[in-house]
Amino acid sequence: MERAAPTRETIVDLIEDIFLRRGAESYLGEQVTMSEHMLQAARLAEAEDGSDAMVAAALLHDIGHYANEFPEDALEQGIDNLHEIAGGRLLEPFFPPEVTEPVRLHVATKRYLCAVDPDYFATLSPASVHTLGLQGGPMSPEEVRGFERSPYRDLAVKVRRWDEAAKVKDRPTPPFSHYRPVLERVVRAGPA
Ligand code: FE
Numbered sequence: 001m002e003r004a005a006p007t008r009e010t011i012v013d014l015i016e017d018i019f020l021r022r023g024a025e026s027y028l029g030e031q032v033t034m035s036e037h038m039l040q041a042a043r044l045a046e047a048e049d050g051s052d053a054m055v056a057a058a059l060l061h062d063i064g065h066y067a068n069e070f071p072e073d074a075l076e077q078g079i080d081n082l083h084e085i086a087g088g089r090l091l092e093p094f095f096p097p098e099v100t101e102p103v104r105l106h107v108a109t110k111r112y113l114c115a116v117d118p119d120y121f122a123t124l125s126p127a128s129v130h131t132l133g134l135q136g137g138p139m140s141p142e143e144v145r146g147f148e149r150s151p152y153r154d155l156a157v158k159v160r161r162w163d164e165a166a167k168v169k170d171r172p173t174p175p176f177s178h179y180r181p182v183l184e185r186v187v188r189a190g191p192a
Contacts, residue, residue, distance in 0.1 A: 011094045012183045018066045019176040020032045031169040037171040040166035053098035056186045058162045059179050061106045063087045080134040094187050101152035102159040109160040112147045114138035115163035151191050
Protein backbone atom coordinates (compact mmCIF):
# COMPACT_ATOMS: atom_id res chain seq x y z
CA MET A 1 0.00 0.00 0.00
CA GLU A 2 1.31 3.43 -0.89
CA ARG A 3 1.89 5.53 2.20
CA ALA A 4 0.64 9.12 2.18
CA ALA A 5 3.47 11.66 2.04
CA PRO A 6 4.43 12.78 5.56
CA THR A 7 3.49 16.26 6.77
CA ARG A 8 4.66 18.41 9.68
CA GLU A 9 1.78 16.92 11.66
CA THR A 10 2.64 13.29 10.87
CA ILE A 11 6.42 13.11 10.48
CA VAL A 12 7.15 12.33 14.15
CA ASP A 13 4.45 9.61 14.12
CA LEU A 14 6.00 8.17 10.98
CA ILE A 15 9.44 8.11 12.59
CA GLU A 16 8.02 6.50 15.73
CA ASP A 17 6.27 3.91 13.60
CA ILE A 18 9.55 3.09 11.87
CA PHE A 19 11.32 2.67 15.23
CA LEU A 20 8.58 0.52 16.73
CA ARG A 21 7.77 -1.57 13.67
CA ARG A 22 11.17 -1.92 12.02
CA GLY A 23 13.66 -1.06 14.75
CA ALA A 24 14.21 -4.64 15.88
CA GLU A 25 15.74 -5.50 12.53
CA SER A 26 19.39 -6.30 12.60
CA TYR A 27 21.89 -3.63 11.78
CA LEU A 28 24.06 -5.06 9.03
CA GLY A 29 26.12 -7.48 11.02
CA GLU A 30 26.42 -5.29 14.13
CA GLN A 31 25.87 -6.54 17.71
CA VAL A 32 22.86 -4.24 18.11
CA THR A 33 19.55 -3.82 16.35
CA MET A 34 18.91 -0.74 14.28
CA SER A 35 16.80 0.94 16.97
CA GLU A 36 19.31 0.09 19.73
CA HIS A 37 22.00 1.66 17.57
CA MET A 38 20.09 4.87 16.91
CA LEU A 39 18.89 5.16 20.54
CA GLN A 40 22.46 4.65 21.80
CA ALA A 41 23.67 7.39 19.47
CA ALA A 42 20.97 9.75 20.74
CA ARG A 43 21.90 8.90 24.33
CA LEU A 44 25.55 9.79 23.69
CA ALA A 45 24.48 13.12 22.18
CA GLU A 46 22.32 13.82 25.24
CA ALA A 47 25.11 12.83 27.62
CA GLU A 48 27.36 15.42 25.98
CA ASP A 49 24.65 18.06 26.35
CA GLY A 50 23.98 18.10 22.66
CA SER A 51 21.33 20.54 21.45
CA ASP A 52 17.91 19.22 20.45
CA ALA A 53 19.07 19.28 16.83
CA MET A 54 22.18 17.25 17.65
CA VAL A 55 20.21 14.67 19.61
CA ALA A 56 17.75 14.47 16.70
CA ALA A 57 20.57 14.07 14.17
CA ALA A 58 22.14 11.27 16.22
CA LEU A 59 18.77 9.56 16.66
CA LEU A 60 17.84 9.80 12.99
CA HIS A 61 21.18 9.42 11.22
CA ASP A 62 20.37 5.94 9.88
CA ILE A 63 16.63 6.45 9.26
CA GLY A 64 17.31 6.32 5.52
CA HIS A 65 17.84 2.57 5.78
CA TYR A 66 14.03 2.48 5.95
CA ALA A 67 13.35 5.16 3.39
CA ASN A 68 15.16 4.07 0.28
CA GLU A 69 14.42 2.02 -2.79
CA PHE A 70 17.15 -0.53 -2.26
CA PRO A 71 16.64 -4.03 -0.88
CA GLU A 72 17.27 -4.24 2.86
CA ASP A 73 20.32 -6.42 2.41
CA ALA A 74 21.81 -4.22 -0.33
CA LEU A 75 24.96 -3.49 1.66
CA GLU A 76 25.46 -7.18 2.41
CA GLN A 77 25.10 -7.79 -1.32
CA GLY A 78 27.83 -5.27 -1.98
CA ILE A 79 25.55 -2.47 -3.18
CA ASP A 80 25.86 1.01 -1.66
CA ASN A 81 22.27 1.75 -0.57
CA LEU A 82 22.87 5.54 -0.30
CA HIS A 83 20.89 5.55 2.94
CA GLU A 84 22.35 8.92 3.96
CA ILE A 85 20.77 10.53 0.88
CA ALA A 86 17.40 8.88 1.50
CA GLY A 87 17.48 9.95 5.15
CA GLY A 88 18.32 13.54 4.29
CA ARG A 89 15.52 13.63 1.74
CA LEU A 90 12.93 12.24 4.17
CA LEU A 91 13.84 14.73 6.90
CA GLU A 92 14.59 17.86 4.90
CA PRO A 93 11.02 19.26 4.60
CA PHE A 94 10.61 19.22 8.39
CA PHE A 95 14.01 19.51 10.07
CA PRO A 96 16.67 22.23 10.00
CA PRO A 97 20.05 21.72 8.32
CA GLU A 98 21.64 21.18 11.76
CA VAL A 99 19.79 17.84 11.63
CA THR A 100 19.67 17.03 7.94
CA GLU A 101 23.28 17.90 7.08
CA PRO A 102 24.93 15.59 9.65
CA VAL A 103 22.52 12.87 8.46
CA ARG A 104 23.33 13.49 4.81
CA LEU A 105 27.05 13.75 5.55
CA HIS A 106 27.43 10.82 7.91
CA VAL A 107 28.92 8.48 5.31
CA ALA A 108 31.11 11.25 3.86
CA THR A 109 32.22 11.99 7.41
CA LYS A 110 33.40 8.43 7.87
CA ARG A 111 35.39 8.75 4.63
CA TYR A 112 36.71 12.13 5.85
CA LEU A 113 37.80 10.89 9.27
CA CYS A 114 39.51 7.88 7.71
CA ALA A 115 41.58 10.34 5.66
CA VAL A 116 42.48 12.84 8.40
CA ASP A 117 42.50 10.95 11.72
CA PRO A 118 44.93 8.04 11.89
CA ASP A 119 43.25 6.69 15.06
CA TYR A 120 39.73 6.75 13.69
CA PHE A 121 39.89 3.67 11.47
CA ALA A 122 40.47 1.46 14.52
CA THR A 123 37.13 2.59 15.96
CA LEU A 124 35.17 1.24 12.98
CA SER A 125 33.27 -2.00 13.38
CA PRO A 126 34.01 -4.77 10.86
CA ALA A 127 30.68 -4.08 9.11
CA SER A 128 31.55 -0.41 8.87
CA VAL A 129 34.95 -1.24 7.39
CA HIS A 130 33.17 -3.42 4.81
CA THR A 131 30.77 -0.64 3.79
CA LEU A 132 33.62 1.90 3.67
CA GLY A 133 34.89 0.08 0.59
CA LEU A 134 31.47 0.30 -1.09
CA GLN A 135 31.21 3.96 -0.16
CA GLY A 136 34.43 5.02 -1.88
CA GLY A 137 37.08 4.47 0.81
CA PRO A 138 38.96 7.30 2.54
CA MET A 139 38.54 10.76 0.96
CA SER A 140 41.12 12.11 -1.45
CA PRO A 141 42.92 15.32 -0.41
CA GLU A 142 40.64 17.24 -2.74
CA GLU A 143 37.51 15.70 -1.20
CA VAL A 144 38.89 16.53 2.25
CA ARG A 145 39.20 20.19 1.27
CA GLY A 146 35.62 20.18 -0.04
CA PHE A 147 34.32 18.56 3.15
CA GLU A 148 36.12 21.07 5.34
CA ARG A 149 34.30 23.91 3.61
CA SER A 150 30.93 22.65 4.88
CA PRO A 151 29.62 24.81 7.72
CA TYR A 152 28.18 21.61 9.20
CA ARG A 153 31.41 19.65 9.29
CA ASP A 154 31.95 19.91 13.08
CA LEU A 155 28.39 18.81 13.79
CA ALA A 156 28.79 15.98 11.31
CA VAL A 157 32.01 14.80 12.97
CA LYS A 158 30.32 14.75 16.39
CA VAL A 159 27.41 12.70 15.08
CA ARG A 160 29.78 10.31 13.33
CA ARG A 161 31.76 9.69 16.53
CA TRP A 162 28.52 8.95 18.39
CA ASP A 163 27.55 6.63 15.55
CA GLU A 164 30.77 4.62 16.01
CA ALA A 165 30.31 4.46 19.80
CA ALA A 166 26.66 3.36 19.55
CA LYS A 167 27.13 -0.30 18.75
CA VAL A 168 27.46 -1.77 22.25
CA LYS A 169 25.54 -4.98 22.86
CA ASP A 170 22.93 -4.80 25.65
CA ARG A 171 23.65 -1.21 26.66
CA PRO A 172 20.39 0.15 28.10
CA THR A 173 18.90 3.35 26.68
CA PRO A 174 15.70 5.28 27.16
CA PRO A 175 12.95 4.20 24.74
CA PHE A 176 11.98 6.13 21.64
CA SER A 177 9.21 7.90 23.58
CA HIS A 178 11.89 9.72 25.60
CA TYR A 179 13.03 11.45 22.39
CA ARG A 180 9.60 12.26 20.97
CA PRO A 181 9.43 15.67 22.68
CA VAL A 182 12.89 16.51 21.30
CA LEU A 183 11.77 15.71 17.76
CA GLU A 184 8.53 17.63 18.27
CA ARG A 185 10.44 20.73 19.41
CA VAL A 186 12.79 20.56 16.43
CA VAL A 187 9.96 20.05 13.92
CA ARG A 188 7.95 22.86 15.50
CA ALA A 189 10.91 25.21 15.00
CA GLY A 190 10.78 24.29 11.31
CA PRO A 191 13.25 23.50 8.58
CA ALA A 192 14.80 26.92 7.94
FE1 FE B 1 24.95 4.43 12.16
